[in-house]
Amino acid sequence: MTDVLLETRDLALAYGAFRAVDGVSLRIARGSIHTVIGPNGAGKTSLFHCLTGERRPTAGRILLDGREITREPPHGRVGLGMSRSFQVTSLFQELSVHENLRLAAQGIDGWRALNFWQRLNKRREHLARADEILERIGLAERAGVAAGELSHGQQRILEVGMAICPRPKLLLLDEPTSGMGIDDIPSMTSLIGELGKDHSILLIEHNMSIVMSISDTITVMNRGQVLVEGDPETVRSDARVRDAYLGEAA
Numbered sequence: 263m264t265d266v267l268l269e270t271r272d273l274a275l276a277y278g279a280f281r282a283v284d285g286v287s288l289r290i291a292r293g294s295i296h297t298v299i300g301p302n303g304a305g306k307t308s309l310f311h312c313l314t315g316e317r318r319p320t321a322g323r324i325l326l327d328g329r330e331i332t333r334e335p336p337h338g339r340v341g342l343g344m345s346r347s348f349q350v351t352s353l354f355q356e357l358s359v360h361e362n363l364r365l366a367a368q369g370i371d372g373w374r375a376l377n378f379w380q381r382l383n384k385r386r387e388h389l390a391r392a393d394e395i396l397e398r399i400g401l402a403e404r405a406g407v408a409a410g411e412l413s414h415g416q417q418r419i420l421e422v423g424m425a426i427c428p429r430p431k432l433l434l435l436d437e438p439t440s441g442m443g444i445d446d447i448p449s450m451t452s453l454i455g456e457l458g459k460d461h462s463i464l465l466i467e468h469n470m471s472i473v474m475s476i477s478d479t480i481t482v483m484n485r486g487q488v489l490v491e492g493d494p495e496t497v498r499s500d501a502r503v504r505d506a507y508l509g510e511a512a
């Protein structure tokens with residue numbers, strides 16, 4: 263085992279002649295919260311899509327735990343321990359909060375192949391996992407409510423809970439606070455900070471106060487490339503970062 267959980271080497275994604283991701287080399291340390299920021303159009307979402315397997319990079323490599331996954335399809339990456347929460351809501355709206363979590367815990371067990379007793383044991387395990395996650399994400403009191411009845415912010419929190427149910431090696435979060443009301447943002451921030459204690463997380467986030475308060479490492483992208491990387495203090499005080507964001511405002 264190395265300390266680097268996810269690595270990209272000279273990763274590129276071109277749309278026609280335009281290189282949205284242009285030679286990005288990242289090293290995500292095991293056990294860290296690593297955030298990618300950058301002005302609009304910097305290439306963050308394109309990078310994220312390469313990592314999840316939704317987009318095939320035009321050049322470069324991706325390694326998870328030292329294993330090449332560059333050509334692995336999205337479901338293969340999930341099987342290898344990468345889990346993501348979605349920007350668009352992906353819950354079963356009619357099912358209860360608890361049932362959504364149980365289904366997520368059941369995830370990739372492929373339990374149709376198991377015998378009856380194993381199935382029963384697995385079911386107990388999944389129920390226990392759902393209970394544990396309910397507590398962890400602070401939705402225990404809403405366990406029996408249909409997911410569709412939750413506030414938007416609570417739905418986003420449930421999505422993160424579902425993403426951690428199968429005990430992923432790496433949790434990928436794409437703008438978990440997008441569309442959230444100001445009142446819900448602190449719960450999401452503290453949830454991610456809390457999860458960072460025993461998970462490795464790659465986060466894409468616009469909200470600077472969140473980024474600065476919970477990240478161990480920040481990679482700043484600009485025009486498809488890595489502009490600066492370091493801890494929050496280093497990034498905050500870097501003139502190139504200020505210039506990139508000022509350029510965006512202009």
Ligand SMILES: Nc1ncnc2c1ncn2[C@@H]1O[C@H](COP(=O)(O)OP(=O)(O)OP(=O)(O)O)[C@@H](O)[C@H]1O
Pocket residue numbers: 277282300301302303304305306307308309
């Ligand atoms: N499917 C596509 N076809 C062509 N160009 C695209 C496509 N998707 C994104 N782009 C372009 O690639 C560049 C990077 O976009 P991307 O969405 O990755 O940036 P981003 O950093 O996530 O931006 P934002 O913060 O606005 O979401 C932008 O100039 C965008 O217009």
